[in-house]
Amino acid sequence: MNTPNASQVLIVDDNPVNLQLIQRYVRSLGHETHLAADGEHALEILGRQKIDLMLLDLFMPKMNGHQVLEVMRADGRLHRVPVIIISSYDESEGVVRCIEQGADDYLVKPFKPALFKARLEACLERKQFQDRERRYQEQIEQTNRTLREREAELNASLEKEKELNRLKTRFVAMASHEFRTPLTTILAATDMLDRYSARMDEAQKKTRLERIKDEVRHMVFLLEEVLLIGKVEANKLDFKKERIDLHQLCKDKAREMMDQEGGARTLEIVEYGQHFRVMADQRHLLRIVDNLMSNAIKYSPDYSTIQLTLEQHNGRVNFSVKDQGIGIPETDQKHLFEPFHRAENVGTVPGTGLGLAIIKRIVELHGGSIDLKSRIDRGTMVRVSLQAADTSEHKQLGEEAL
Ligand SMILES: Nc1ncnc2c1ncn2[C@@H]1O[C@H](COP(=O)(O)OP(=O)(O)OP(=O)(O)O)[C@@H](O)[C@H]1O
Ligand SMILES: [Mg+2]
Numbered sequence: 001m002n003t004p005n006a007s008q009v010l011i012v013d014d015n016p017v018n019l020q021l022i023q024r025y026v027r028s029l030g031h032e033t034h035l036a037a038d039g040e041h042a043l044e045i046l047g048r049q050k051i052d053l054m055l056l057d058l059f060m061p062k063m064n065g066h067q068v069l070e071v072m073r074a075d076g077r078l079h080r081v082p083v084i085i086i087s088s089y090d091e092s093e094g095v096v097r098c099i100e101q102g103a104d105d106y107l108v109k110p111f112k113p114a115l116f117k118a119r120l121e122a123c124l125e126r127k128q129f130q131d132r133e134r135r136y137q138e139q140i141e142q143t144n145r146t147l148r149e150r151e152a153e154l155n156a157s158l159e160k161e162k163e164l165n166r167l168k169t170r171f172v173a174m175a176s177h178e179f180r181t182p183l184t185t186i187l188a189a190t191d192m193l194d195r196y197s198a199r200m201d202e203a204q205k206k207t208r209l210e211r212i213k214d215e216v217r218h219m220v221f222l223l224e225e226v227l228l229i230g231k232v233e234a235n236k237l238d239f240k241k242e243r244i245d246l247h248q249l250c251k252d253k254a255r256e257m258m259d260q261e262g263g264a265r266t267l268e269i270v271e272y273g274q275h276f277r278v279m280a281d282q283r284h285l286l287r288i289v290d291n292l293m294s295n296a297i298k299y300s301p302d303y304s305t306i307q308l309t310l311e312q313h314n315g316r317v318n319f320s321v322k323d324q325g326i327g328i329p330e331t332d333q334k335h336l337f338e339p340f341h342r343a344e345n346v347g348t349v350p351g352t353g354l355g356l357a358i359i360k361r362i363v364e365l366h367g368g369s370i371d372l373k374s375r376i377d378r379g380t381m382v383r384v385s386l387q388a389a390d391t392s393e394h395k396q397l398g399e400e401a402l
Helices: 016-028 039-048 065-074 089-100 113-199 202-233 246-261 282-298 355-365 389-401
Strands: 008-012 032-036 053-057 083-087 105-108 242-245 266-272 277-280 305-313 316-322 369-375 379-387
Touching: 008 016, 008 039, 016 032, 016 053, 016 113, 032 039, 039 053, 039 065, 053 065, 053 113, 065 083, 065 089, 083 089, 083 113, 089 105, 105 113, 113 202, 202 355, 242 246, 242 282, 246 266, 246 277, 246 282, 246 305, 246 316, 277 282, 277 379, 277 389, 282 305, 282 316, 282 355, 282 379, 355 369, 355 379
Parallel strands: 008 032, 008 053, 053 083, 083 105, 266 305
Antiparallel strands: 242 277, 305 316, 316 379, 369 379
């Protein structure tokens, strides 16, 4: 009979008459029965069938009740199955041991039907209650897990939102400063032209117009930087790798910038190794050198020395730019590669705070790394490390030769 609330009861007894008798009792209470004549068979049934209660005889050949209990308590899946011990009058010592081993109750043969029913139902009820409690517990744990996940997601998006806000604030600060200055210059120059052009000679007019053009060019450059960081952040930067002699490129670019700067600082070039070839996008490499050199120039005093070091070492080509300038406060150092971040000691030196953020992404796109060392009022050193092109080429040639 398959009653919806029927529990699955396993009866274990080596005496067939007892087995039949207990089975009749259990069935009369509306439960389903499974029979085992010894401990081993009982464990085999427990392994494949969900059992709500076991009635276990104490003395059986092969494997007795104590041994069955021992196996069950050691097994994570079986130790929750309630057990009622079936004993005779003179087995009280054994029963006590069973209770110590985790059995839930005991019944003494011959059974009194009312007592049998009461103990069996109480045990099953306890089991149902414990099962329900465990399910609730699992649900609570699951809900807690989901809550914790949601909380982590929320925190992450909050962090992102905060970062965006910080970015916006820094952008506004940069834009209001960096755009206002050229606009004021342009306004002043156009105003002069407007009011006094009749009194100006051609050279004076040209000077004003050149100033306007310079400032407009500067503003276009700023806008391009802002657009570029947008592209970089969206991972939409395109680049075309080719074999480049970093040695030549760095030296040419650094010298050109030092010449433009007017020669108030000394450029010192140091080299270790011979081959400085890398696979990279030339425009991007120029931008890296440009920013590092322009920072070294901008943030260091006249008549100081800027050192450009190139080294080829362990399959890497490293180049670094070191200056003797104002240095960077430690609190700012960890934020320097974030867009629009400028250190607190920049004073009136112009800048967008985008250069390092852009070049860090570029270097990473090339599979390289960038690091910075700085001490306030002593100077700054920024080093870029890229994989040498020759090592991969040699490796390929070597592999072909094999
Ligand atoms: N060599 C350096 N010496 C001192 N401070 C530096 C140096 N290089 C970078 N910094 C600090 O790091 C900040 C970020 O540098 P980054 O090159 O990104 O921006 P920027 O020079 O301000 O502007 P941009 O390069 O976009 O014109 C600078 O504003 C400055 O505070
Ligand atoms: Mg810069």
